[in-house]
Amino acid sequence: MDRPDLKMINRFESFRRSPAFTGFVLFSLVLILNIALQGPDRFFTASNFGLLLEKNTPLILVTMAQAMLMLLGMIDISIGVQLSLVNVIAIMLPQELGVPWPVAWLAGVLAVMTISAVNGFFVAYMRIPSLLSSFAMIYIVKGINVIIMSKPQGTVPEIVWRTYASEIGGVIPVTFVIITVLFLLWIYLKKTTYIKHVYAVGGNERNAYASGINPARVKMKAFLIAGFITGIAGLCLTAMSGAGNPLMGEAYGLKSIAACILGGIALSGGWGTMSCALFGSGFLVMIQSSVYYLFKHLYVWIPGFQVTTYWQNLVSDGIILLGLVATIFTAQTQRAAFKTGLKKQLKGGERLGE
Amino acid sequence: MRQFVRDNQVGMALIISALLFAVNIAINPASLNANTFGSIIALTLLLSFASAGQTLIMITGGIDLSVGAVMSMAAIFTANTMAGQEGQMPLVIAQVVPMALIVGLVNGVGVVKLKLPAMVITMCVSNVVTRLQYVYTQGLPTGTTSKFFTMTLQHRFFGFIPGMTLYGIVIFGIVLYILNRSRYGQQLFLTGNNRNAAYLAGVRSDMVEILAYVLGSLLAGIAGIIGAGYMNFVICQSLDSYTMMSIVAVVVGGTLLIGGKGSYLGTAVGSLLIIVLSNCLAVLNSSDAVRSVIMGGVLILLLAVYNKEKPIRQ
Numbered sequence: 001m002d003r004p005d006l007k008m009i010n011r012f013e014s015f016r017r018s019p020a021f022t023g024f025v026l027f028s029l030v031l032i033l034n035i036a037l038q039g040p041d042r043f044f045t046a047s048n049f050g051l052l053l054e055k056n057t058p059l060i061l062v063t064m065a066q067a068m069l070m071l072l073g074m075i076d077i078s079i080g081v082q083l084s085l086v087n088v089i090a091i092m093l094p095q096e097l098g099v100p101w102p103v104a105w106l107a108g109v110l111a112v113m114t115i116s117a118v119n120g121f122f123v124a125y126m127r128i129p130s131l132l133s134s135f136a137m138i139y140i141v142k143g144i145n146v147i148i149m150s151k152p153q154g155t156v157p158e159i160v161w162r163t164y165a166s167e168i169g170g171v172i173p174v175t176f177v178i179i180t181v182l183f184l185l186w187i188y189l190k191k192t193t194y195i196k197h198v199y200a201v202g203g204n205e206r207n208a209y210a211s212g213i214n215p216a217r218v219k220m221k222a223f224l225i226a227g228f229i230t231g232i233a234g235l236c237l238t239a240m241s242g243a244g245n246p247l248m249g250e251a252y253g254l255k256s257i258a259a260c261i262l263g264g265i266a267l268s269g270g271w272g273t274m275s276c277a278l279f280g281s282g283f284l285v286m287i288q289s290s291v292y293y294l295f296k297h298l299y300v301w302i303p304g305f306q307v308t309t310y311w312q313n314l315v316s317d318g319i320i321l322l323g324l325v326a327t328i329f330t331a332q333t334q335r336a337a338f339k340t341g342l343k344k345q346l347k348g349g350e351r352l353g354e
Numbered sequence: 355m356r357q358f359v360r361d362n363q364v365g366m367a368l369i370i371s372a373l374l375f376a377v378n379i380a381i382n383p384a385s386l387n388a389n390t391f392g393s394i395i396a397l398t399l400l401l402s403f404a405s406a407g408q409t410l411i412m413i414t415g416g417i418d419l420s421v422g423a424v425m426s427m428a429a430i431f432t433a434n435t436m437a438g439q440e441g442q443m444p445l446v447i448a449q450v451v452p453m454a455l456i457v458g459l460v461n462g463v464g465v466v467k468l469k470l471p472a473m474v475i476t477m478c479v480s481n482v483v484t485r486l487q488y489v490y491t492q493g494l495p496t497g498t499t500s501k502f503f504t505m506t507l508q509h510r511f512f513g514f515i516p517g518m519t520l521y522g523i524v525i526f527g528i529v530l531y532i533l534n535r536s537r538y539g540q541q542l543f544l545t546g547n548n549r550n551a552a553y554l555a556g557v558r559s560d561m562v563e564i565l566a567y568v569l570g571s572l573l574a575g576i577a578g579i580i581g582a583g584y585m586n587f588v589i590c591q592s593l594d595s596y597t598m599m600s601i602v603a604v605v606v607g608g609t610l611l612i613g614g615k616g617s618y619l620g621t622a623v624g625s626l627l628i629i630v631l632s633n634c635l636a637v638l639n640s641s642d643a644v645r646s647v648i649m650g651g652v653l654i655l656l657l658a659v660y661n662k663e664k665p666i667r668q
Contacts, residue, residue: 075471127665128657131473132611135419136657139598139650146643254481257474267471310493314485321460321478324470 019272023263023279030286037293050173056285057175061233065226066256067277072202073269074130078137080253086234091154091244109231116227124219145246154244164239186274202269363608371627378634388514396516401625403577405600406529407570409621413546415613416472420480421574422597428578433497433588450575458571462564487590495588507584546613
């Protein structure tokens with residue numbers, strides 16, 4: 001029975017039924033679109049990959065943080081302004097108080113973990129719906145950001161942004177290493193009992209409680225992990241922009257949610273993996289870059305074609321909206337996969353007779 | 355005492371507003387005059403117009419974060435079209451109503467048919483509408499509202515009752531009729547209470563919910579026109595703060611976020627509390643950042659007291 005083709009088919013079948021499949025299909029489609037628009041010869045270069053990763057690492061990391069929460073059926077909209085909080089602290093501490101920058105950057109990560117823990121406390125122990133409590137947190141954190149830094153200013157030490165944008169051995173971008181390390185963290189988590197508790201609580205909180213899991217503690221831990229990843233994302237954003245801006249990160253909140261939903265993570269919780277987050281954020285990244293190259297082509301094809309930044313902002317926000325609307329398709333395919341899975345469960349034994 | 359705090363939310367809101375107003379007077383005795391009363395009444399009315407749609411939507415268990423963006427857009431349309439001339443009102447309405455209809459439909463369909471969280475889809479729509487304001491005006495809105503329209507809003511009867519009260523009578527009448535007397539209002543409460551039960555009882559709950567979002571956007575559009583007339587100056591995103599204020603006002607007014615319970619008069623009292631609070635903060639000379647922190651804190655506090663989810667142990 002050890003036929004390689006059957007093995008391949010089985011492997012494909014199990015991938016098709018995994019949460020990441022819809023995200024993978026969407027991602028592949030826009031990837032092909034992007035390659036077609038940019039030209040394969042220019043797409044497949046080390047510098048292009050480096051640039052793409054450099055510009056989008058904050059988004060990818062933030063989506064991973066959001067995915068961690070969404071597995072439990074929670075959403076944190078304030079994740080965007082939390083990025084700005086890291087940025088503001090990392091810039092202002094050295095500038096105003098003369099703190100060495102590594103300490104300031106550590107303080108930034110700790111501050112975000114604190115904010116995340118406070119949010120987690122409201123959600124897990126005060127039982128406020130996560131969307132609402134994080135909506136209130138947006139105002140609180142934004143206020144703190146503006147109190148610390150009233151207008152965009154400051155710089156980052158040159159060594160930091162040089163390292164951030166560089167490639168190890170001229171091939172592997174540093175940002176790729178950062179993402180890989182965080183993904184390895186997820187692979188480690190997957191082997192622990194904690195992640196089983198996460199899926200149990202995300203699937204059905206009451207049943208999880210009945211079987212001896214403390215949902216509040218599981219949620220609190222998820223918020224701490226998400227806060228840590230957000231902190232790293234904020235540092236990446238600081239290194240990428242090389243300056244401080246109290247209002248820079250706000251859009252990341254919605255983008256990360258859209259990316260998670262597009263990647264195939266169920267909003268109700270308990271369904272999804274970290275690969276979903278990677279595919280979902282990859283979809284957003286690729287579609288943004290496609291739009292950029294489309295506009296570039298339009299400039300060439302239509303003489304006198306002029307676009308202001310206002311239009312570009314509109315298009316990028318419109319894409320997130322369209323992306324959210326597009327989830328109706330992913331939801332349908334998921335439902336279909338779920339149904340076939342259910343049928344197999346009910347009929348039972350049918351596969352054994354093959 | 356504890357029982358009173360829990361059960362009599364509107365009464366609590368009234369007491370707290372009175373206390374805040376007393377603090378306000380104590381800090382700045384000069385502010386005790388007819389003008390202060392007039393502006394508090396006018397701003398409360400404006401906020402309760404903005405929160406009218408939010409009340410409808412929250413009764414169905416949803417939430418609308420695009421209120422502020424729709425209001426700002428309507429305000430820009432108003433100032434731009436009127437450009438200081440009389441008799442342009444029909445044209446303004448012809449622009450604002452379709453815009454609000456489209457926004458409401460996208461919100462409603464996104465929530466009901468696509469089953470996205472109300473907060474996520476409305477926030478996304480709100481961002482798009484905000485970007486549209488910049489595209490439409492190139493960042494610099496022009497024009498002012500007509501003199502007559504502004505006069506009807508700003509005129510003070512007996513020195514302290516603002517002209518906006520006349521608009522208030524009409525809008526309160528309509529919203530109270532919808533919520534308390536019409537068949538649609540009954541269906542709205544039923545849907546918010548228990549969607550499936552309402553559906554089984556013959557209510558087309560999908561349509562009821564979508565209509566709530568459409569009505570909500572329309573009311574926000576009207577509030578935007580009135581806001582533009584009252585403020586008489588327009589910049590992009592000028593009325594965005596009304597999103598947060600309307601949510602807090604509705605929650606203060608005793609509407610449950612899970613839906614099924616709520617009243618418009620409660621929302622009006624909530625609006626009064628918010629306006630008195632921000633008046634107090636203005637007297638204390640606090641910056642926008644501090645105000646934003648306080649607003650967020652107030653919302654968290656309210657949620658912790660009144661809108662907890664049921665404990666898992668039950």
